[in-house]
Amino acid sequence: MSRVVVVTGATSGIGRAAAREFAGRGDRLVLAARSPTSLAEVRRECRTAGADRVRTVPTDVTDADALDALADTAVREFGRIDVWVHTAAVMAYGRFEEIPAEVFDQVVRTDLLGAAGVVRVALRRFRAAGGGTLILTGSVLGHVTAPYMSGYVTSKWGLQGLVRSVQQEARDLPGVHVCLVTPGSVDTPVYQRAANYLGRAGRPPLPITTPQRVARAVARLADRPRREVSVGRVNLLMRGGFTLLPGVYDALVGPLMRRGGLTGQPVAPHDGVVFSPDPAGAAVRGGWLPELSDLLRRAGAPTGRAATAVAAGAAVAAGTALAVGTALAAGGAARRRRR
Ligand SMILES: NC(=O)c1ccc[n+]([C@@H]2O[C@H](COP(=O)([O-])OP(=O)(O)OC[C@H]3O[C@@H](n4cnc5c(N)ncnc54)[C@H](OP(=O)(O)O)[C@@H]3O)[C@@H](O)[C@H]2O)c1
Numbered sequence: 369m370s371r372v373v374v375v376t377g378a379t380s381g382i383g384r385a386a387a388r389e390f391a392g393r394g395d396r397l398v399l400a401a402r403s404p405t406s407l408a409e410v411r412r413e414c415r416t417a418g419a420d421r422v423r424t425v426p427t428d429v430t431d432a433d434a435l436d437a438l439a440d441t442a443v444r445e446f447g448r449i450d451v452w453v454h455t456a457a458v459m460a461y462g463r464f465e466e467i468p469a470e471v472f473d474q475v476v477r478t479d480l481l482g483a484a485g486v487v488r489v490a491l492r493r494f495r496a497a498g499g500g501t502l503i504l505t506g507s508v509l510g511h512v513t514a515p516y517m518s519g520y521v522t523s524k525w526g527l528q529g530l531v532r533s534v535q536q537e538a539r540d541l542p543g544v545h546v547c548l549v550t551p552g553s554v555d556t557p558v559y560q561r562a563a564n565y566l567g568r569a570g571r572p573p574l575p576i577t578t579p580q581r582v583a584r585a586v587a588r589l590a591d592r593p594r595r596e597v598s599v600g601r602v603n604l605l606m607r608g609g610f611t612l613l614p615g616v617y618d619a620l621v622g623p624l625m626r627r628g629g630l631t632g633q634p635v636a637p638h639d640g641v642v643f644s645p646d647p648a649g650a651a652v653r654g655g656w657l658p659e660l661s662d663l664l665r666r667a668g669a670p671t672g673r674a675a676t677a678v679a680a681g682a683a684v685a686a687g688t689a690l691a692v693g694t695a696l697a698a699g700g701a702a703r704r705r706r707r
Contacts, residue, residue: 370420372446373590374398374438376429376486377456379406380650381556382505384413385583386453388652391419393587398442398449400427401456403645421446429456429482430474435489448497451590452490454483455505457520458642459558461630462565464518471563474642475519480526487534491544499543503589504531506550506596508603512610512617514625516566535595545593551582552600557654563640566630572656573628575601579652 373390377383378399387399391414399410399422407424414422425441427434442449457479460471483504494500509517510524531548538544553572556579562570577600585599598604609617641649 371395371450371590372398372442372448374400374442374449374452374490376400376427376435376438376452376454377505378410379403379645379647380561381455381558381652381654382551382554382579382582382586383453383455384410384650384652385579386455386586387414388417389580389583389587390451390453390590391415391417391422394418394420395451396420396446397422398438398445399424400429400438401645402426402428403647403650405647406645406650409647409650429454429485430477432485432488435485439489439493443493449490449493449500451501451503452486453503453505453586453590454486454490456482457505457523457558458562458640459517459520459570460563460565460640460642461516461568461570462563463516466565467519467563468565468639471565471639471642472519475563476523476526478642479520479523480530483523483527484530487530487546491534491538491546494544495541498541501545501547501590501593503547503549503586505586506531506548508550508552508598508600508606510550511603511607513621514629515622516570516625516630531596547589547593548596549582549585549589550596550598550600550603552577552598552603552606554579554582554599555654555656557649557651559654559656561641561646561649563638563642564635565637567634568630569633569635570629571631572654573624576657577601578657 373395375383375387378387379401387397387410390397397414397419399407401407404426407426411422411424423441423445425438427438429435458475460467460475490502504527506527507524509521510528513521531546535546538546553576555576559570559572582599585597589597
């Protein structure tokens with residue numbers, strides 16, 4: 369049966385891919401983001417992909433009244449909300465003290481407080497209706513940390529805590545599900561659209577997955593809700609390193625971030641889409657995968673799954689090398705102290 373699916377953050381990346389995925393299943397869609405121009409484009413794509421009916425509602429998730437109005441529109445138009453997928457987020461690169469306070473605050477306002485606003489509105493509606501599935505988008509950066517992305521990391525750690533709390537509170541509501549999808553690197557425009565006070569543009573570190581793959585995981589959660597689903601081949605490895613070898617992780621993450629998570633392209637300070645949307649930069653894909661596979665192909669290295677395996681292998685090898693190096697250095701220092 370056709371479901372009523374609300375998507376907040378539907379105009380770009382994972383949200384846009386999820387909107388198309390649900391459209392392909394013939395669901396009725398209520399699509400929201402800030403840009404009316406991009407929403408109109410996504411509406412056309414979803415109709416072409418097979419959506420039964422599509423309603424767009426320009427919405428800023430930092431505005432609690434707008435979120436209420438969005439839910440009202442969905443219920444008025446389609447009678448109920450079955451699934452609410454929340455993907456809206458923005459990013460800012462820079463050392464914490466060099467990011468303007470208002471930019472940091474707006475990242476947290478959007479990524480954490482905006483998500484909290486969605487949780488509040490969705491759960492109130494679901495509790496009253498006796499059912500519904502809320503799917504939030506966290507990140508592997510809600511389990512580990514990385515430098516130069518403090519507002520985003522702070523928000524994703526906060527979201528992780530919020531989601532676990534409301535999952536526990538909703539245990540008395542058997543028809544209500546709160547799910548979290550936690551991707552690693554995904555080929556979306558979020559990196560180009562991020563604010564930047566670092567002087568070098570950001571990019572997704574390897575291995576990179578597609579927004580379509582994350583969208584399929586989201587659709588599977590709508591069919592069979594689960595507490596959390598991780599999408600990314602090295603997410604578990606990163607979490608293991610972060611938890612079990614924090615000293616090694618901290619020594620490794622800075623150099624890896626500078627090599628793998630930033631481009632050499634210089635950028636003047638700018639606030640990206642943190643405060644207002646840029647319809648020209650909105651798309652499902654960010655264009656990172658072809659670029660990287662081209663580079664690998666030109667270098668004669670394997671691509672696709674093989675490249676992922678190489679990247680994961682390199683990460684493990686680098687981690688192991690550093691772990692052994694750290695242990696040896698610590699042993700040497702201890703011996704010197706004993707002498
Ligand atoms: N890409 C990755 O590598 C990656 C990895 C892990 C997790 N994630 C998570 O996946 C989710 C989607 O990210 P993405 O990579 O797909 O980003 P994206 O391509 O930049 O899309 C972000 C979406 O959020 C919307 N948005 C931003 N601020 C908003 C606001 N104040 N109110 C309403 N909508 C707003 C944007 O539309 P408008 O600009 O039109 O408002 C856009 O539709 C995020 O939660 C992100 O943290 C991404």
